Amino acid sequence: MNFFMNKRIGHGNSGVEHAQFYRAQCFREKNMAFKLIYTDYLPQLHEHMKEWHLKENEVIGLYDYLLSDEPTDYLKNGLNDTNVYQQHVLVDFVDTQRLVNQQTTGHYQATILKNKRFDSKKNVYLVGDDRVILENGQHRVTWHYRYSESLGKIMTNIHVSQFRGRDYLFATFEELLVFFLLELQREFANNFYFVDRGTDNEEALITLKHRGYQLKIIDIVHAAHLVSYQNGRPLWNNYYQYMFDHLDDIDRVIVATTLQQKDMLSQLRDSGFPVDSHKIIAIPVGGVNQIAAPKKWAGNVAKFVTVSRLHPEKKIAHIIESIAQLNQDGFAATLSIYGTGNEEEKLKQLINDYHLNDKITLKGLSQSITRELLNYDAYVSASYSEGFGLTYMEALGAALPVASYANLYGAQLLIKDGKNGHLAEFDRHNKNEAANITHLSAAMRLIFTDYDALSEGAALTAENFQVKRIADQWARVVEVLS
Structure with missing residues (x-):
């Protein structure tokens, strides 16, 4: 199976998501099976899938899967029916959000408990998410957030209850992600992972590769990869640093232009990083189905x-x-x-x-x-x-x-x-x-x-x-x- 790895999709998307939509069109053109993977909590996922013309059997949402009554069927076919998104917010006497209840567009409900903490640097009170509870009958996924000055809010203490009849505890999201990818490895064969977003996706996949699992990792570069040179060595874009540090574990790197392909190969060689030229490939991230006839300007505005x-x-x-x-x-x-x-x-x-x-x-x-x-x-x-x-x-x-x-x-x-x-x-x-x-x-x-x-x-x-x-x-x- 071909998996397009991402974190989120919404009403408005970046070029990364649109590049995935174009790739999906190419795979449909060649009758090549694929699944778009979204690992963020997305309460309106199925609404946005319809908006961007993605079929239920073309998408896997992490939490839809963990909370499914029939997880294997969900992986293959998606949901048979969806819900209308609803949200109710409880505020306290100073109009601060304290509790959010959501009916997601999937089959589960969400309860989000808020906390209020004082930021001494900004000298203000900040309201943020404290605990999240996702429920579909007996199936539950819950976690807490801790806050880091450099990384923002971080999921911790993740409980998954009654998934395939068992309960699980994950200390970090990275542990949960490895578990999820192991499930994909178990249910699908000949797996190719096209990583569009998320260093955590790269880390988890390389972890599995080192454990001996058979899979291919294809990293997609969506932006300029080089920031500058420092002491004669390249300073890579943060989003691609992990990829460059682990090129031996990456099967292919896809860039969008031959210009970037040539630059990347040259910069790696000049910096003493041996790399097979066949590993870095240029494929346009998008294309056209129809081409309009040339225009003639009327000469006014x-x-x-x-x-x-x-x-x-x-x-x-x-x-x-x-x-x-x-x-x-x-x-x-x-x-x-x-x-x-x-x-x-x-x-x-x-x-x-x-x-x-x-x-x-x-x-x-x-x-x-x-x-x-x-x-x-x-x-x-x-x-x-x-x-x-x-x-x-x-x-x-x-x-x-x-x-x-x-x-x-x-x-x-x-x-x-x-x-x-x-x-x-x-x-x-x-x-x-x-x-x-x-x-x-x-x-x-x-x-x-x-x-x-x-x-x-x-x-x-x-x-x-x-x-x-x-x-x-x-x-x-x-x-x-x-």
């Missing part, structure tokens, strides 16, 4: 679009300021922003400050972004780093030229300056943000000096990233390792 989590690292404010610059210079341009995130209010205020409410619209989330893109003229991104940039690919498939900072690795692979869009130089230092924005604004305007040719170039680029071709690449990985 330039309609830009961007799709992103509204988080600081996406630099959406740079795009807003670029739109302001274009309009101030007499070039009529509008912007639609799709996505949600913790910067939404800040961005609304920035739009107000520039008096751009008639030109910039926050559209929220869309479940049909490929169709939405067809309504625009060009795509714009201000991210300083993209492992691949799924939305670049979706925009090119809609025949939209792209303006973007020349980031590693997505923009430099997908956007060819003057062919299917324009790249803007940038400097990561905050003191140079104004210059960066000026460069981005210029790239956005350049698109419309030769728009029709760039739109043709966008559609041509998308031809190389059709789902059928990418599905063949995934199938080869599994075939070679089998």
Whole structure:
């Protein structure tokens, strides 16, 4: 069985989750069985599965499994029926949450007891989860949380009652995870684990491998893997440090671009880490099913679009300021922003400050972004780093030229300056943000000096990233390792 290892899924997701959705599409294309694994407590899991068109027999939720009346049947088929999510909160006389009761979308209920503790550093009282009780009839999973200054809340003292007629105690979540993976090993054969998120998943799988269990580990790299060099040695991105420390135990490493593949191999060799070049493979994390016909610009207003989590690292404010610059210079341009995130209010205020409410619209989330893109003229991104940039690919498939900072690795692979869009130089230092924005604004305007040719170039680029071709690449990985 092919397992895609992750921690969570929600209403709004990152590129990691969307990469999994695209991979699932590729595996369906090749009739290759797969299961998406989610190990976080997700009370609305089945609601979000429907939202993202995942079938019940394509997903395994850790707590659905541990609390199932028929765990083996659940592993194979998922749930036959689901529930509507409900939540009731009990507050005390100062309006502090003390008790939360939830009916999850699965077959179990949750009781979450809160605690109130004083943070001497922040000089405030903090309310957090203390104990969690999950119940489905006689089946129970309970745990406490302890709080760490560096790691946040950590599960401890985990009791699993009446799972296959037995009771279990796990001191840590890592112990529970090893137990869960042993269950998967027992119920399925020829197992391939595609690890998209979670060092704990890597640790647990390598533990099993060292115990002699037959399994394959394929690590997926979704972002830039290198931070910098220190004393001549690479300082890896924290998310991938464990992978690099245990490359001998990893069967394959998948990156999204040939640029990143070459960089990773070169950096490992230069640092004295011998690595088989066949171990690191480049496979695009997403592709297109259909490619729109090239567009012709009407020559009136330039309609830009961007799709992103509204988080600081996406630099959406740079795009807003670029739109302001274009309009101030007499070039009529509008912007639609799709996505949600913790910067939404800040961005609304920035739009107000520039008096751009008639030109910039926050559209929220869309479940049909490929169709939405067809309504625009060009795509714009201000991210300083993209492992691949799924939305670049979706925009090119809609025949939209792209303006973007020349980031590693997505923009430099997908956007060819003057062919299917324009790249803007940038400097990561905050003191140079104004210059960066000026460069981005210029790239956005350049698109419309030769728009029709760039739109043709966008559609041509998308031809190389059709789902059928990418599905063949995934199938080869599994075939070679089998």
